[in-house]
Amino acid sequence: MHTKPRDACGIVGIYNLEDAARHAVLGLHALQHRGQESAGVVTALDGKLHCHKGMGLVANVFPGGSPAEGADRLPGTTAIGHVRYSTAGGSNLVNAQPLIAGYMDSEVALGHNGNLCQSQTLRAQLASHGALFQTSTDSELVLHLLAQHQAKTPEEIARVLALLGPAFSLVMLYPLPLPGRLIAARDPWGFRPLVLGELKRPGKSVAMVVASETCALDQIEAEYVREIEPGEMVIIDHAGLRSIRFAQAQTPLWRCLLEHIYFARPDSLVFGETPHLVRERCGEALAKEQPVAADIVVPIPDSGFSAAMGYARAINIPLERGLIRNHYVGRSFIAPGQHARAMAVRMKHNIVREVVEGKRIVLVDDSLIRGTTTATLAQSLRKAGAKEVHLRIACPPTRHPCAYGVDFPDRDELIAHNRSVDEIRHLLELDSLGYLSEQGLLRLFGQNAADFCTACWSGCNPKLEP
C-alpha cells in the first residue's frame, strides 16, 4: 500500500464507434511506448461496464485485438483504455488501469496519466473520513474524492477535479446516460498531453476520440481537432460534446519537457509540435554548444536518432550506424554463471566494428539517466577499436526525480545527481561529455519557453512552492 508507483502512462477514449474496444486496443498499441507494464480497456453497454486488463504488452493482454478468452467480452460503442509504465516494485494486477469502482448508484472507470503530487495530503484527508484503499495508485484517490463528494453530474465532477492539484490527464467512463458518458480532463498546469480527435466516415455520425498523443488518432485515422486545454473537462455523451472549465489554466503552464525530449513518439503532435523535429533541433543546438572534432556521429538507437541527425548535420560530420539495436530482446536474463550473466547485458546493442574501428566517435543520445547502458556501450566501442568516444546528450543533466508522473529511478541512481559533468565523464571513461544547456533548450521554443516544467534539471519548481 505504501510504495507509490509513478504513473507515466497512456490513455485513450472512444465514443460512438462500433467495435470501440478494438479501436481502443489499436490506440493503446500506438501508445505502447508510454507504458509496458499493464494494459486495460473498459467499455460501456446497456448501463453496465465491461472490463479486461492484464499485465504485459497490449499484444499479450489483447492478442488479436481482443481478450484472449472471449473476444466478445468488451461490447459497446464507447470505451476507454490505459497502458501503464513498467515500475520496479509495485508491478501488480491490482494497480492496472482503468480502475473500476462504484459509489452511490453509479459505476465509473478511470484511466489516469500523471502523478498527484498532493497525494499524501489527499490520502490522509480521505483516510480520516474512513476511506478504504484497495490499490497503491494515486488514481484511486480521484475515485475516492468523487465518492466522498457524491459527484455525479458533470458540474459536480468538475468541482472534484478542481481539488486535485498537479498532475493529471485522465479519461473517465460512466455507463449512463446511454450509450455511456466519456469524460476527458487535464490539470490546469497542462503537465501531460491530451488531445481530441474525430473520425468522420461517409453515412455515419461522427465518432470522437481522445488520446495522450496524436499517434493514437493516426492509428485509427481519426483527425486531430485540438488539445484538451489545461483546466478543461470535456464531456461526450448522447447530448454531444460539452466543455467545462473546472479551473483556469495556469500562467505560465508547466508542460513536461521530457515529453518532447524522449517520452512521446517522434511522429506525434505534442503541445503543438512534432517531437522528432524538436529533437533534431536539440541536436543542432547541442552541436553549437558542444562541438567536437570527430570522424563520425553515432546515434544510440533508437532514442538518440533524431538528435544525432541534427547534431551531424549542424557540425557536418557524417552520421554512421555504429550501433545496431536488437529489437527482439526480452526483459530479463537470469543466469547463475558469471560469464553468461555478464554477456547478457550486451544483448540490446551491437557494434558494427568496421564502422567504428579507428574512428573518433561522437555518441549522441536524447538523455542520460542511470548511465549504466551508456557506460557499457562506451567501453564496448573502445574494445571494438574506437580511437575516441565523445558523448553528447541532447538535454540538460537530469538531477532530480519527477514529482509529476515520469517514472525516474531514485535520486541516488541518477548519474547526474550530486555529480559534476566532469565527474560523470570520468565515471563513464569518456574522452569528453557535453550536455545541452537549459537555456539552449528552452530557447528552441521561443515564446513558449516559459510554459515548460524544468524541475528534473533545476530540482525545484519555484512556480509551485509559493
Add this chain to the structure above:
Amino acid sequence: MHTKPRDACGIVGIYNLEDAARHAVLGLHALQHRGQESAGVVTALDGKLHCHKGMGLVANVFPGGSPAEGADRLPGTTAIGHVRYSTAGGSNLVNAQPLIAGYMDSEVALGHNGNLCQSQTLRAQLASHGALFQTSTDSELVLHLLAQHQAKTPEEIARVLALLGPAFSLVMLYPLPLPGRLIAARDPWGFRPLVLGELKRPGKSVAMVVASETCALDQIEAEYVREIEPGEMVIIDHAGLRSIRFAQAQTPLWRCLLEHIYFARPDSLVFGETPHLVRERCGEALAKEQPVAADIVVPIPDSGFSAAMGYARAINIPLERGLIRNHYVGRSFIAPGQHARAMAVRMKHNIVREVVEGKRIVLVDDSLIRGTTTATLAQSLRKAGAKEVHLRIACPPTRHPCAYGVDFPDRDELIAHNRSVDEIRHLLELDSLGYLSEQGLLRLFGQNAADFCTACWSGCNPKLEP
C-alpha cells in the same frame, strides 16, 4: 457491481508456524469442496502483507503448494487463506479473496464465509458516506465499516462486527503488531462453522489454526480445540490468544443444516457432529418415513453415499454400485453438433448395466436442487433396463434460496419451488419420490434441533423477521 454472488466459501488461518503459506494451502486443499472458483492466501511479514490469489482450484493457483511464479513470494509464519464457491455470473478475479485493503495507516486482509443479509442497507448507508466500492462482494462491506469506524484495536473491531448482522464466519490478518495479528470471528447466530485448533510439536512453541471445518486441521495434524463461539471474536498475536464477545450468542442459534446435509466434508466435525454419521441417520430416518419395495439401493455418487448406506441398512435391501462417477470430468464441454453435446451431459455418471438390469431401484441422494442431473440419471437407468426407479431424498424439499451464504440457483430453478412432491415425481418420470420430512430431520438432533436454520425448506425464518 450489482450482482451479489453468494459466498459459500472456506477459510483458514495459521499463526506461529514456519512456512505458514504452504500450511494454509494444505488447509485450503482440505476445504476445496467449499469453493472451486478461486483460491488465495495472504501472509504477514515485517509489517507488510503478501498476497497471491487466482481463479480455479487450489492445485492450479498454488501448483506444488506455492504460487506458480516465485515460490518464496508468501513469506512469514502467519497466514490466512480462502476458497470461493463457483458462482454463475460474478466469477471474477476482483472478487477473489482474501481481500486486501488499507485504511488509516493500516493494511488488513479478510477472508469471509457467509452472506451479509443486510448488505443492501449497509451498502446504502456506506454509499451515503462516500464509500467507494471496488468489488461486488459483501465482504468488502466489512472492510468499509472498519474504515468508516476507524477501527484498529480489537475492541474497536469488535464494535464493528456487532453491526454486521447475519451471516459470517471470517478471518482477518493485520501485519502489526509483529509477527502479525490473526483475528477469527463468527456471527451471533452461528450460521457457518468455524473451529480452532492447535499444533504442538516437540521443542517448538504451539501454533494456532482456525478453519471452516476440522478436516483442514486434520490435514496438517493440528488438534481440534473447540468451535469459535457464535458472537465470539478470537485475537491471536504476540500476546497470545484472547477472546472478545462482540455480541451475545442468539438463542436459539441458526446453524445451517445444509452443512450437515451436503456442504461439509463427511469426515469433518461440524457443530459437534460428524456429517457422515448425520447423513447415515438421515438415510435411516428416510427409510422409516418413505419405505419402498425394491431390489437394490443405489446411491448417487458421491453425494448420496452416506444416506444410501443408512437407508439400505434400515430397510434391509442390498446397497449396490449401480452408478459410477467419473472424477476426471472437467467443467464444461462445448460442442456445436447436437449429438456430441447431448452425449456430454452423460460424462459425470456411468451406469453399471448388469447391476441395474431388471431391478427395482431405490436411488438415494442427499438433496434435490435443480433436478436436471437426476432426471438424466433416472432416464438412463430405465434405458439400461431398470424395472422401477424410486427416488429418495435425505432432506426436505428445497423450496427457497438461501439468504445466508449457500450458493443456490434462483427460486425458479429450484425444482421444488411451487411444485408438489407428486408434480416433481411426474416431471422426473419416477415410479415414486419421497423426501425426509422436516420434523423427521430435526428429530435426529434431539435437544439441539431448535438451533438450526430451516429457511430453505420453510421459506422464511420466523426467528429473524420480528
Add this chain to the structure above:
Amino acid sequence: MHTKPRDACGIVGIYNLEDAARHAVLGLHALQHRGQESAGVVTALDGKLHCHKGMGLVANVFPGGSPAEGADRLPGTTAIGHVRYSTAGGSNLVNAQPLIAGYMDSEVALGHNGNLCQSQTLRAQLASHGALFQTSTDSELVLHLLAQHQAKTPEEIARVLALLGPAFSLVMLYPLPLPGRLIAARDPWGFRPLVLGELKRPGKSVAMVVASETCALDQIEAEYVREIEPGEMVIIDHAGLRSIRFAQAQTPLWRCLLEHIYFARPDSLVFGETPHLVRERCGEALAKEQPVAADIVVPIPDSGFSAAMGYARAINIPLERGLIRNHYVGRSFIAPGQHARAMAVRMKHNIVREVVEGKRIVLVDDSLIRGTTTATLAQSLRKAGAKEVHLRIACPPTRHPCAYGVDFPDRDELIAHNRSVDEIRHLLELDSLGYLSEQGLLRLFGQNAADFCTACWSGCNPKLEP
C-alpha cells in the same frame, strides 16, 4: 531414447460420424482412468491427417471438447484418439500418441495400448536396417515395421501385425481412401481389451466406434457389438467393415487379469464381464479364504469399494465409510519445510474418526503395489483410535513387473517382491494381512480361468517361454 515407458493406455476410433474429433474426445474422457499423462486426437479429411495432442488430462488438452486454440482444427468424420498412462521418467510430448508418420506416399496415425515385449529384438533388427528412432515408445516400432515392409494394403498391414508378438491393441488411421480408413487390431493373445460398437441414428447411415472399453461406447450412446477378436484386424472404410485374421488366436488366451482387478472402469464390459461384479465376487471369495473377527469393513476409496462390498456381505460385517477420498487433490506438493511436506502425503484420504474409533477394522483394497499409501492409512487409522487394523487384498501378491503393458514400478518397489505375507504384515504394522489366492481368483472365472495371464503374481509366463 533408452527408457522404455509402459504403455497402459486407452484408445478410441470413430468412423462416419460428423464432429468425429469431439466424439473421440468424449470417448477419451470415459477412458481417462487408463492414462492421465497425455491425450491426443487425429482426424482425416480430404486425404490429410489433422492432429492435436498435449500433456495432461483430456480436459486440459481439449478444453470444451476441442483444442484450446482453433476449435475447428480437427475436421472430418473419422478420428482416432489416445490417452497415455503417467510414467515417472519418460513423460514427454514427443512420446504422446497418436503418433503420426509418413512412409512411401502415405501418412498414418497410430494409437497403441500395450507393450511389445519383443521390442529390443525388433528395435535391434530395425536399427541394423538403418531405422531412425524419434521417440522412446514401442509404438514407433509398429510404424517402422510398416515402413520397412512398405505395407499399404490391409493384407500387407496384416502381415506386419503378425510379426509383433505380444502385447497390443491398436487403432490406425489412414487418410486414404476417402474419407479415411480406420484399422483396429488386437494381438493373438488378447492381452488388452478392444471392443467394437455402432451408433445408429434415424435418417443417418450407421457410425462405427472402436474403444478400449465399453464405457467409451456408452459415453456416446454407441451400442456394443462385439470384441475385436485376438488375432483379428478390422478395416473400416468407404467399402464398409472387413475383418482379416492376421494370426490365429492363441489357445489359451492371456487376457490381463488386472483389467478386471483394478484397471478397467467398474461399469465397462471387459472380456465379456463387468469389473464391478468381478471385484465383488473377489471380495466374497476373499472373505471365505481370509475371514477375520472385526467390527466394520472399511474400503480404501475408490479402488477397494466393490471388493469391500463383496467382503462385507459375505462375512456379514457392516460396511462403513471410515475413509473419505479428496478428489480435488492435485498431483504433487513440493514443500521445503519438513512439516508441510509430511502433511502433504495425507491429502488424498481422510479418516472419519467417529466411525473408526474403538473399532476392529478390516481394510479392503483391490491390490497392494508399493504399499506406501496403505502404510500411512493404517498408521492414521490407529492414531484415530482404531483398535485393530486388518488388511485384506482382493488379489494375489503382486510380485513381478508386467512385460505386457501395465505401468508397474520397478521390481524392488513392489512391496511383495521377495517378501512373505508375514513380512509385509510386519512392515505395514498390521494386525493381520490376507490376500486372495491365485486359485481362488481364477476359480471365479470358471471355464475361462485358463484364458488369463497371471505373470505378475507367478513371475513367469510358462505359456510364453517354450
Add this chain to the structure above:
Amino acid sequence: MHTKPRDACGIVGIYNLEDAARHAVLGLHALQHRGQESAGVVTALDGKLHCHKGMGLVANVFPGGSPAEGADRLPGTTAIGHVRYSTAGGSNLVNAQPLIAGYMDSEVALGHNGNLCQSQTLRAQLASHGALFQTSTDSELVLHLLAQHQAKTPEEIARVLALLGPAFSLVMLYPLPLPGRLIAARDPWGFRPLVLGELKRPGKSVAMVVASETCALDQIEAEYVREIEPGEMVIIDHAGLRSIRFAQAQTPLWRCLLEHIYFARPDSLVFGETPHLVRERCGEALAKEQPVAADIVVPIPDSGFSAAMGYARAINIPLERGLIRNHYVGRSFIAPGQHARAMAVRMKHNIVREVVEGKRIVLVDDSLIRGTTTATLAQSLRKAGAKEVHLRIACPPTRHPCAYGVDFPDRDELIAHNRSVDEIRHLLELDSLGYLSEQGLLRLFGQNAADFCTACWSGCNPKLEP
C-alpha cells in the same frame, strides 16, 4: 508431411563452456532475426542428450535464459541451438529444431540452416528403403541418411554429408565420446554462412563456438577465428578440433547474396564483409544508377536504413526520418469490423507528417518482395501531404522463389514475378521506381562477384543445372 517449409534459420554450437545452454540461448538471441517461429537447445551430459524447444521467440521459449520450468533441465558444457524462420503453413512443434533421433546405439541432435534442393529424390530413395518420416523438414533427411549408412565415425558422417547436395550449414551433437562431440559442416557451394570462434578466459581452457553469424560470437565475447569452409566438416571433442573435407569447395561458390542484402544482421561479418557497409554501398550504387530530383530521402525502417544512408550521401539529398517503426507491434490483429481491420495494417509504420508534408520523397528499402506494406506506405505518405513518392530498391527485382533455404512467398505473390518495373510502379502508384541492377550489385564485390548465387533474380542457376 507434404508441405516443405523453407529453412532459413540460425544455428549455434558451444563446446567446453560451463552453462553451455545459457550461452547457446544468448547466441540464439543474437540470431533471432534469422528465425522467429521456434527455438530450441540441446545439451549433452554423461552420454545423454537433454532438449528443450518451443514455438515462438527465444525470449518466450527460454524466459530468463532457460526453460520456463526447470532451469536446470539443460545441464552440460556442450550445446547446440536453433531458431527457425516463421513459415505460413507448416508451423508446428514437431518441426522445431534441433531434431533428436536415435540410430544404432547412438543418439544425435541436429540443427540445420538451408534447404536440401534434392530433397524429393532423397526422400523417395529413403522411402523405398523403408524410412519412416516423422516431420516435414528436409533436416530429417540428413538424420535418415546417417541412419541408413550407419554412420558413426566422423569419416562415415563425412561420407553421408557428401551425398546431400545444396544447401546446408549444420551443427550436430553426439553425447559420446564424453563430454559430447560437436560437429559443424557447410555444403560445398557455401550457400549459408557458418563461422568458428573461440572464447579464451584466464585460467580456463579455451571454449569453441560455431554460429551462423559473427554477431552470436560477439554476444558471448567469443573471438572470430574463421569461416567453416565450403565442403568442410569440423569435429570438436575431447581430442580437440579436427577438420575433414567431405567434398571439394565448388568453383565458383554460390554464397547467398540475400544474406548481405537483408538477411544477416548489419553488424555481423558475413562471407568476410559487414552487411551494413555492403548495404550502404548498394545505396550509393543505386543512387548512381537511379538518381531522382527530390527533397528528402526517407528510409523504410529498419530494413532500408543502411541503403538509404548510402543513397542520400551519394546523391546529396538530406536523409530524414519520415517514417517511424512501432517495435511493439504483435504479429496479427483479427478484427471483425471493417474499420478496425483496415486500421490495423497501419500499426507497423507511422508517418512524421511535418517531415513529409509538401516534399518530394525518395523512399528507400533493401528489397521489395510482396509489395503490400510498401503500397500502404506510399499511399499514406501521399495522404500525409507528400508531393511525390519515388521508390528505390537496393537490389534487383526478386522474381523467383529460393530453392536453397530463404523463406520467400510463392511465385505468384512476388510482386516482380511476371511484371515489368513500370507495371510494378503503376501498381504501387509511385511517381517513379528504380532497382539496383544485377551488374551494379555484383560489381560491388569485385573479384568475389562470381561467388554468389543470383537465382532469385535470374530465375535459374546455370551453375547447378548441367
